[in-house]
Amino acid sequence: MVQIRNVNKSYGSNHVVKNLSLDVYEGEFLTILGSSGCGKTTTLRMVAGFEQPTSGEILVQGENIANKEPYERDVNTVFQSYALFPHMTVFDSVAYGLKMKKVPKKEIHTRVLEMLELVQLGGFEKRMPAQLSGGQKQRVAIARALINHPKVLLLDEPLGALDLKLRKQMQLELKRLQQKLNITFLYVTHDQEEALSMSDRIAVMHDGALEQVGKPKEIYEAPQSKFVATFIGETNLFEGVVRGLRDHLVSIAVESGTILGSGEGFAENEMIAVSVRPERMQYSLTPVEGFTIEGIVKEQVYVGSVLKSIIVLQNGYEVKLERLAGEMLPINGTVYPYWEPKDARLIHPRDQEFFSAVENVKMA
Amino acid sequence: MCRQTKEKCAHNAGAVYCGLIYAFLFLPIVVIVINSFNATNTKPYLTWKGFTLDWYGKLFQNSALLDSFQNTIFIAVTSTLLSTFIGTLAAVGMYKYKFRGKNIIDGLLYIPVVIPEIVLGISLLTLFTNTNIPRGLLSLVLAHTTFCIPFVIFNIRARLDGYDKSIEEAFMDLGANRLTTFLRITLPVLAPGIGGGALLAFTLSIDDVIVSYFTNGLTMTFPLKVMESIKSGVSPDVNALSTLILLATMVIVILTQSNLLKNLRKVLKRQS
Amino acid sequence: MIKQRFRSNAGPALVMIGPVVLWLAFFVAIPLIYVLVMSFCGIDKNYNVIFRFTMGNYRRMFDIDYVEIYGQSILIAFFSTVICLVLGYPFSFLIARTFRSKKTILYMMVIIPFWTNSLIRLYGWRTFLGTNGLLNKLLLTLHITSEPIQFLFNRSATILGMAYVLFPFMVLPLYTAIEKLDQAQLEASADLGAHFRSTFLHIMLPQTASGIFSGCIMVFIPCLGYFFVSDILGGGNADVIGNLIQRQFQSGNNWPLGAALSIILIVITLLLVKLYQKCGGDMQSLGV
Numbered sequence: 001m002v003q004i005r006n007v008n009k010s011y012g013s014n015h016v017v018k019n020l021s022l023d024v025y026e027g028e029f030l031t032i033l034g035s036s037g038c039g040k041t042t043t044l045r046m047v048a049g050f051e052q053p054t055s056g057e058i059l060v061q062g063e064n065i066a067n068k069e070p071y072e073r074d075v076n077t078v079f080q081s082y083a084l085f086p087h088m089t090v091f092d093s094v095a096y097g098l099k100m101k102k103v104p105k106k107e108i109h110t111r112v113l114e115m116l117e118l119v120q121l122g123g124f125e126k127r128m129p130a131q132l133s134g135g136q137k138q139r140v141a142i143a144r145a146l147i148n149h150p151k152v153l154l155l156d157e158p159l160g161a162l163d164l165k166l167r168k169q170m171q172l173e174l175k176r177l178q179q180k181l182n183i184t185f186l187y188v189t190h191d192q193e194e195a196l197s198m199s200d201r202i203a204v205m206h207d208g209a210l211e212q213v214g215k216p217k218e219i220y221e222a223p224q225s226k227f228v229a230t231f232i233g234e235t236n237l238f239e240g241v242v243r244g245l246r247d248h249l250v251s252i253a254v255e256s257g258t259i260l261g262s263g264e265g266f267a268e269n270e271m272i273a274v275s276v277r278p279e280r281m282q283y284s285l286t287p288v289e290g291f292t293i294e295g296i297v298k299e300q301v302y303v304g305s306v307l308k309s310i311i312v313l314q315n316g317y318e319v320k321l322e323r324l325a326g327e328m329l330p331i332n333g334t335v336y337p338y339w340e341p342k343d344a345r346l347i348h349p350r351d352q353e354f355f356s357a358v359e360n361v362k363m364a
Numbered sequence: 365m366c367r368q369t370k371e372k373c374a375h376n377a378g379a380v381y382c383g384l385i386y387a388f389l390f391l392p393i394v395v396i397v398i399n400s401f402n403a404t405n406t407k408p409y410l411t412w413k414g415f416t417l418d419w420y421g422k423l424f425q426n427s428a429l430l431d432s433f434q435n436t437i438f439i440a441v442t443s444t445l446l447s448t449f450i451g452t453l454a455a456v457g458m459y460k461y462k463f464r465g466k467n468i469i470d471g472l473l474y475i476p477v478v479i480p481e482i483v484l485g486i487s488l489l490t491l492f493t494n495t496n497i498p499r500g501l502l503s504l505v506l507a508h509t510t511f512c513i514p515f516v517i518f519n520i521r522a523r524l525d526g527y528d529k530s531i532e533e534a535f536m537d538l539g540a541n542r543l544t545t546f547l548r549i550t551l552p553v554l555a556p557g558i559g560g561g562a563l564l565a566f567t568l569s570i571d572d573v574i575v576s577y578f579t580n581g582l583t584m585t586f587p588l589k590v591m592e593s594i595k596s597g598v599s600p601d602v603n604a605l606s607t608l609i610l611l612a613t614m615v616i617v618i619l620t621q622s623n624l625l626k627n628l629r630k631v632l633k634r635q636s
Numbered sequence: 637m638i639k640q641r642f643r644s645n646a647g648p649a650l651v652m653i654g655p656v657v658l659w660l661a662f663f664v665a666i667p668l669i670y671v672l673v674m675s676f677c678g679i680d681k682n683y684n685v686i687f688r689f690t691m692g693n694y695r696r697m698f699d700i701d702y703v704e705i706y707g708q709s710i711l712i713a714f715f716s717t718v719i720c721l722v723l724g725y726p727f728s729f730l731i732a733r734t735f736r737s738k739k740t741i742l743y744m745m746v747i748i749p750f751w752t753n754s755l756i757r758l759y760g761w762r763t764f765l766g767t768n769g770l771l772n773k774l775l776l777t778l779h780i781t782s783e784p785i786q787f788l789f790n791r792s793a794t795i796l797g798m799a800y801v802l803f804p805f806m807v808l809p810l811y812t813a814i815e816k817l818d819q820a821q822l823e824a825s826a827d828l829g830a831h832f833r834s835t836f837l838h839i840m841l842p843q844t845a846s847g848i849f850s851g852c853i854m855v856f857i858p859c860l861g862y863f864f865v866s867d868i869l870g871g872g873n874a875d876v877i878g879n880l881i882q883r884q885f886q887s888g889n890n891w892p893l894g895a896a897l898s899i900i901l902i903v904i905t906l907l908l909v910k911l912y913q914k915c916g917g918d919m920q921s922l923g924v
Contacts, residue, residue, distance in 0.1 A: 050823050052368060067367045070826040077827045083820035087842045096838070097828035148829065378730045382742070385727045389749045389803065392760025395770070396752070399763060410768050450655045457652025469653070472660040474919055475668070478853070479905050480861030482878045483898045486885050487667035490674065490895075510663040513656065542648060571754055573864055574878075578885060590755045594868060598759050606756045613751040617744065 001026040001184045002047060002152055007056030009042055016042050018208040020056070024152070024186055029178050031187040031195040034205035035231070040188045041080075043205070044154050047186065048077045060151060071100070075152040076145040080160055082137045084129040090116070090140050091125035097148040111147060118177070119143045135166045142177070152184045159194065171198055192232050196220065204228050226347060229275035236281060236319050238274040239349070242266050249290075249341055256313045257292035261344035273347040278322035280343035283311065283329065288338040295319060295337060297329045311337055393610065400603035408597020419600040420608075426601055432589040433605060435501065439585065440569035443508035448562045450509075451516030455557075456550060458517075459524045473514040484511060485578035492579060499581025507579040508569045515568065516561035523557030668902075675896035685891055693896035702880065706900075709876040712791060712866075713859035716798035720806035720855045721848065723799075728810035733817075743811060746804050754801050758868045761797060762788060789871030797869040798859045805858075806851040813847025814840075849912050857905050877901055 002024035009017040017039040024030045032040040045051040047058055049070035057064050065073055076097070085093050091112055098108045116122055119139040129137060138158060145153055155174075159167045175198050178185045189195055195202050196216045204211040204219065204227070212224045223229035230237060240254035248262040252274060261274050287294070295311040298318070302308075302325060309329050311319040319337050329335060402409065403416035423429065458466060476484055488507045492499055497506070532549050540548065551558075573587045580588060590602060678690045696702075731742040749757065764770050765787040772784040787793060817840060825835040841848075863878035877897060884894025913919070 048823075048827060050826075069367065069831075070823065071829045071831055075827075077824065079820045079824055081818070081820050083818060083824040085821060085824075085839060096825070096830070100829035100834055144824075144828065375734065378734050382727060382730050382735070385723060386745060388723075388800070389746065392757045392764060392800075393749055393752055395760040395764050396756055399760075410763060410766060450659060453652040454656035457649055461649040461653070463649060463653075469657060469660065470919075472664055474909075475664055478857060478909055480857055480878065480901050482861040482863065482881050483668075483671075483901055484664075486881060486894060486898055487671045488663065489885060490670055490891070491663070491667040494670070506663065510659070513659065517656075567750060571750065573755060574861070577864075577882075587753050587755055590753055590759070591864060594755065594759055598756065602756065606752055610752050614748065617748065 001028075001061060002186065003059040003062075004043070004047070005057050005059070007043070007046065007053045007058065009039070009046065009051065010054045016208050017046075017053075020205075020208075020210055022203055022210060022213065024184060027182050027184055028200040029175070029185045029187065029198060030201050030203060031189060031199040032203045032205055033189060033192060033195040033232075035190055038205045039208040040190075040205050041156055044077075044156055044186065044188050047152070048075060048154050049073050074150055075154055076148055076150040077154040077156065078141050078145045078158045080157045082129075082141040082161075084137055084140055084144075086129050088129075089125065090121065090127050090129075090132070093129070093140055094125075094143045094147055096144065101148065115143045115147050118146075118180075120173075134162050135170065138162065138170060142174075146177070146181065146183070150183065152186055153178075155185060155187045157189050158187075159189075159191075167194070174198065196232070204231065206231070221345070223275060223345060224347065226273050226275075226349065229273070229345065229347065234278050234320055234322075236276045236278065238276075240272065240274065242268055242270045242272060244268070250346060251290065252346075254293070256315045256317060257294070258290070259293060259344070260290040260338075260341045261346045262341040263346040266346065271349055273349050275345040275347060276339050276343060278308070278320040280339050281319065281321040281337060282323075282339055283321060283335045283337050285330075285333075285335060287336050290341075291336060291338040293337060294334055297331050297333055297335055300329060300331065311335060313337075396603045397607050397610070400600050400607045402600050402603075404600070407599075409599055410597065419604040423601040423604045423608075428584070429586075429589060429601065429605060432584040433586045435504075435583055436570055436586040439501065439504045439508055440566050442505045443512055443569050444562050444565045446505070446509045447512035447516050447565050448558060451513050451561060452520060452554070452558055454513075455517045455520035455524065456546075456554070459521070459527075473517060476511045477514050477518075481511070481572075481574040482578075485575040488575065489578040499579060500583040503579045503581065504576060504583060504585065507575050508572060511572075511575060512565035512568055515564050516558075519561035519564060520554055520557040523554055523560075527553055671895045671898055674892050675899050677892045677895075679890055679892060683889060683891075693890075693893045696893060697896060697900065705875050705880060706877060708791070708874065709860050709878075712795050712798060712874060712876055713856045715795045716802065716859050717806075717852050717855045719795065719799040720803050721852060724803060724806040724810055724851065725848070728807050728814050732811050732815040739815070746807050750804055755864060755868070758797050758801065758865060761793075761800065762868060765793065788869060789873050791870070791874040794866045794870035794874035794876075797865040798862060799855075801862065801865060802855040802858055805854040809847040809850040809854065810844065811847075813844040817843060846916060846918055849915055850918075853908055853912050857908060860901055860904065 002022075004020055004022040004024075007017055007020045008015070020039075020043060022032075022043075032043060034040045042051060046053050047060075049065070049068060049072075052066070057066060059065065060074065085096070088096070094112045094115055095108050098111060103111075113122070113125070116125060119142055121136065121139050121143065124132070124136065124140075127136075129140070132140065138161075141158070158174075159170050162170060171194060174185075187195075187199065196219075199216055201213060202216055202219050203213045206225075206227045212219060212228045214222075219228060219232055223232065223235075226237060229235050238252070238254045238259060240252040240259070242250055243253045243258065244251035245266065245268060248264060250261045250263055250266055252259050252261060252272065254274070259274060266272060293313055295313040297309060298312045299310045300307060305325055307323055307325045307328070309321045309323075311321060311329075313319060321337065399409070400419055401415050401417065402412055403418070404411055404413040454469075458469065485507075488503075488510065491497070492503045497503055532545055536542075536545050571587065572585075573591060576585050576588055577591070584592075586605075590598065593599060593602060673687075674685060675693055676689050676691070677685050677687050678692060680686050731739055731746075735742060762769075766772070767784040767786060767788075771787070772781075775781045776784065821839055821843075822835055825839045826832075830838065860876055861878035861881075863876060863882045866872075866874045866876050866879055877900070881894045881897045881901070884890050884897065909919075
């Protein structure tokens, strides 16, 4: 549906989008996830036509849109600030796109009312934006963007200004709308939870470059880079050197001892990073075979169904551990963290990460 | 055509348009500056007779012209101070306190701003003749202060609209009395508004023709001197003085601008 | 007890608001009321005002000569306003949006000419446009014309002068209004299929209307009174109401008649301001 090919964008010497290539498939909900300033909004704006790529091309349904003005593109945007027209009623705002397309008045009327019904704003058509709540403004912005039946709907952190409860509700609603209308959604957010719960696929961006693209489950369970591992959800990250390989088992020497993981394609003495999700982390009161790390239980927080603990290793690293509430850990007692080798995710560090890993091991 | 070239073309066309507007704004000033170097000696001093710096020397022998300029500066400084003082008090007072008749004051404030200056001029003329206030420096200062006050107040008010009252209340809560609060909190917050208002007042005063025309008596201000000399042809020493004034204001603008930048940098440094 | 009095608001309020009230009463309200009264008075043989009620001044205002000048005055004001608006809107848009990164300096450059006395700047125009002036010399050397053209001393020259002197008053409110426009709204409009023209018509124009109105008011009203512009560039051929009033108030003339003419100016002003408020204009934006 949308193909972004080797797109670069620089403002002077500031390289904000670096050689980005991304395919968005028809009818899918794709989220670009990243922290602020990572270039995700710029990417979206290039698809919309508000910015032009410094190099590379963007295709919509196979057609290069570089020379198309925003008003010629079959994509519509929901803006972060809503950008509602303050001097127009809800009806006029939503009708705006149709009016620009010179659709007959009668048709405009029925289509706008239908659309307002769809976003659950029936009866609000005479209101002015100033008389609407944040959530209602958001719905108007969505209705306004959807009325032209765009091939792709671009959403730039549309829920950022809403409070938590409303945000959750709108997430579900957006998903419902997307499935009902079967329109391709390209969604930008820095909220990983939002991304995980709504998207068909997630593209993680970091520092202008694409880190990983995949289904939410893949992104969460099989992060391909340290950044993805730490940015999506909580994780315990170890860096070390491969010391032993047996079948799928990999033994890794880290600063505070030896740990186990499982995987293929690793070589002895290779630098790698190991990511273990807190809910996969286990502990024992006696040493476990293959693991030589030990620590002291520093803190425990009981949050309803889950017990969150922090274990401080000898080198000061804090291991996060999360399990269903049950027996408490001995506070200030010595424990031995471990995990099933298959629960650890082994990551080949990239060049820039390599040196920091070397530093860490040297210190150990 | 490619979208990028199209945008570049539009951008350039815009730059040319702006250039033409600035040419329109600055053209007569360029004419003045050129004419201040004109070696002509015959009225109406319009034909170009070669380059000279004589007029800048002669300027300082023309005591009538210098006097009028001195008067203009005196009137501008005095009426700026007066109107800024009265205006600051009034703007803060009207913001803080609710009282009856506020609308009437508001209405009165808009009168000098919207009515044609000539009406203000003749009404003040009738006032001064009927009350025997001597027409001269005093009447000019009073008249200029009158039309400056509303501008000062509006400028400060624009600033007050974004002012958080609770800072002031918090400070009072901590045990400062009203005067301290006013000096330590209100004034610094309003300083840009007050400064802007004062600058506007000064500008309006030095450039005023119409109100001065009716209230000056025998005292001459620089604009009135220009008006008088236009009938017979403005002599190049007036152009020379105008050129010097222009230079001075440009220097002041550049200095304040660069000063602003310095302050900004300081603030940024402190924050980081 | 003392503390309580200190806490009450009457004292400080009086100190702060008292001076401005007195000043406005004495220098604005009373003189204007006096002008109103005087407009119903007559004069004796020595041109002194005598307080006897008469409608004579108002009747005299319908003399055909005067009516012609009202018409001419309004014509000049109208065209000056239109010129300022037509030139000023794109200009304000360009400096506030297109060249946004340099907006402070560009805006400053509109104000700087202000600081040179307006009379002398008008005289600069007169020098430039005169039969001996630069423009004519240029036209003659380029053989575009064989004889110098008289640009000066007519309505067009007066309109040019008015538009020139008052141009910044148009740009000021326009610039403020255009700068406030939300970039995302303009983008949203384009995103929804609007060409620049539609965006201008449906989004920019309605939201900058108040700036346009206040700019027009701030140019139109002074035009009626700026007698010195028509003096310098119109040469007596393009008088405005201001010239009529000025003549009556030169010593030894008919002050009550001048007062009546001033009242007409006030009435026109009030009507325009009322219209402005009706259109949703904000009084505050006339002041700054």
